[in-house]
Amino acid sequence: MAALRALVLLGTVLSVAACGSSASQTTADGGSPGAAGATASEAGSGVGGASMGAAAGSAAFGGSAGGSGAVGGAASGAVGGSSSGGSAGTGGVAATLPTCGPPADVFSPIEKLSLTGCVDPADPRKPTPKAVPYEVNSPLWSDSADKTRAFILPVGTKIQVRSCKAGATGCDPADDGRWDFPVATVMYKTFSFNSKLVETRLFIHLDADNWVGYSYQWNEAQTDATIVDSGGADATFDFGAPAPAVSWHYPSRDDCMNCHNHAGGSTLGPETAQMNRVVGGMNQIDAMAAKGLFATPPSMPYKPALVAPYATSLGAPSAGVTTEQKARSYLHANCGFCHRPGGNFANFDLRYDTSLKNMGVCKTDVKKGAIAAAPMKTTLLEPGKSMDSVLWLRMNEVDPNKGRMPQIASFKVDMDATRVVGDWINALGNSCP
Numbered sequence: 202m203a204a205l206r207a208l209v210l211l212g213t214v215l216s217v218a219a220c221g222s223s224a225s226q227t228t229a230d231g232g233s234p235g236a237a238g239a240t241a242s243e244a245g246s247g248v249g250g251a252s253m254g255a256a257a258g259s260a261a262f263g264g265s266a267g268g269s270g271a272v273g274g275a276a277s278g279a280v281g282g283s284s285s286g287g288s289a290g291t292g293g294v295a296a297t298l299p300t301c302g303p304p305a306d307v308f309s310p311i312e313k314l315s316l317t318g319c320v321d322p323a324d325p326r327k328p329t330p331k332a333v334p335y336e337v338n339s340p341l342w343s344d345s346a347d348k349t350r351a352f353i354l355p356v357g358t359k360i361q362v363r364s365c366k367a368g369a370t371g372c373d374p375a376d377d378g379r380w381d382f383p384v385a386t387v388m389y390k391t392f393s394f395n396s397k398l399v400e401t402r403l404f405i406h407l408d409a410d411n412w413v414g415y416s417y418q419w420n421e422a423q424t425d426a427t428i429v430d431s432g433g434a435d436a437t438f439d440f441g442a443p444a445p446a447v448s449w450h451y452p453s454r455d456d457c458m459n460c461h462n463h464a465g466g467s468t469l470g471p472e473t474a475q476m477n478r479v480v481g482g483m484n485q486i487d488a489m490a491a492k493g494l495f496a497t498p499p500s501m502p503y504k505p506a507l508v509a510p511y512a513t514s515l516g517a518p519s520a521g522v523t524t525e526q527k528a529r530s531y532l533h534a535n536c537g538f539c540h541r542p543g544g545n546f547a548n549f550d551l552r553y554d555t556s557l558k559n560m561g562v563c564k565t566d567v568k569k570g571a572i573a574a575a576p577m578k579t580t581l582l583e584p585g586k587s588m589d590s591v592l593w594l595r596m597n598e599v600d601p602n603k604g605r606m607p608q609i610a611s612f613k614v615d616m617d618a619t620r621v622v623g624d625w626i627n628a629l630g631n632s633c634p
């Protein structure tokens with residue numbers, strides 16, 4: 202009962218954070234009364250939807266877990282039975298862990314990452330063997346951290362791929378190929394420097410309308426990670442010479458939702474253009490299709506891959522890739538989930554498939570005024586002149602209070618990105634399409 206009330210409250214919080222989610226999401230069991238909460242006046246029904254969704258979600262979850270067995274004592278219990286899958290009963294530790302999924306009470310997530318069921322009991326530095334690891338073509342810049350990513354699908358559920366070709370009504374072509382994950386999915390991302398983990402983030406699909414994100418802070422011994430407060434945290438790591446000390450900021454749970462907003466699709470990496478890449482000798486979408494992970498796999502040929510904007514641990518841009526492709530891939534992956542229709546600053550659109558003309562930036566005046574570092578510059582994008590373009594100038598700012606973009610979760614200028622985006626702007630000539 203307490204858990205249900207907590208979810209209703211959370212529904213209120215998240216529908217405020219969701220900023221006009223007119224793009225409805227395809228979910229496994231959509232159609233709850235709150236699913237279309239597009240206007241402020243519908244907030245009430247959105248909340249109702251959240252509570253109903255929660256009930257349906259936990260029922261479905263218990264069902265897929267194959268019974269209401271005893272469970273998860275240690276870790277606040279609650280999350281349904283132990284997995285119905287093969288690994289149940291493989292050992293004492295595994296048998297006492299909950300299934301990786303939504304917590305019983307969103308305000309009391311499981312304290313230790315090792316007890317969530319989402320990581321490998323034999324080595325909590327790795328996701329559970331049930332997870333599906335993946336890579337993206339154009340990653341989010343996180344102050345040069347290395348990252349690994351995976352998702353854990355509830356037993357028996359599938360990923361829905363949005364397809365405009367299938368004649369879906371109201372389909373936005375620039376969102377074609379986005380992947381929608383079923384309720385109770387857990388998305389996993391780990392951040393590291395020199396192979397030392399600093400943070401693991403779990404992003405969990407609570408019910409038809411709501412997701413929640415949690416950060417876990419790794420200990421220096423690398424044996425386990427502990428939940429970070431909802432307001433976020435700062436920490437400094439000393440892994441011993443020769444590794445340099447690492448200062449790290451853990452975003453707040455509200456910050457998660459600012460970026461992982463409904464309009465952007467909640468999950469931000471998985472879409473066909475991001476996932477269309479060869480990993481370990483095989484296209485990872487082919488591999489996932491072979492495992493039966495999709496309701497309907499993306500149609501072939503797959504939507505063209507986004508490109509690596511510059512060389513990272515995920516690889517270098519391939520030969521023949523244009524500066525425009527690199528710059529636009531970067532802006533799509535790092536900015537396009539906020540600067541898009543329905544996003545939290547929707548005056549312009551930085552998604553890859555939107556033409557320069559329709560982006561709404563070229564020779565367009567700023568709405569928010571100049572930034573302190575360049576008080577005379579008031580044009581979002583001045584073709585041929587990156588240094589006169591507020592879009593570029595804001596990427597070069599470090600202070601979130603002085604106009605840095607993005608304004609949350611990263612604090613270092615991405616020099617490779619400002620070079621690529623600057624080169625693109627400088628090559629645009631001096632007129633707009």
Ligand code: HEC
Nearest residue numbers: 340341388389390402404414415456457460468469470610
């Ligand atoms: C500045 C925006 C931003 C913030 C803040 C942010 N994320 Fe993300 N996150 C992204 C983007 C963009 C991706 C996809 C690109 C990638 O994986 O590099 C992503 C990917 C992820 C993934 C992999 C699944 C996915 O959606 O692609 C997880 C898990 C995740 N984030 C969790 C969190 C959690 C939990 C928080 C809050 C503690 C958080 N994120 C805060 C932007 C953000």
Ligand code: HEC
Nearest residue numbers: 459460535536539545546567568569570591592595606607
């Ligand atoms: C978490 C959401 C979010 C992300 C990610 C984000 N922005 Fe923003 N952006 C905003 C918001 C909100 C504003 C308006 C408030 C402000 O000025 O700080 C804004 C303002 C701007 C402006 C000024 C607009 C004007 O008309 O004055 C520019 C330019 C901009 N962003 C570019 C970018 C670029 C480039 C990126 C990626 C490198 C990016 N933003 C990433 C949310 C975001």
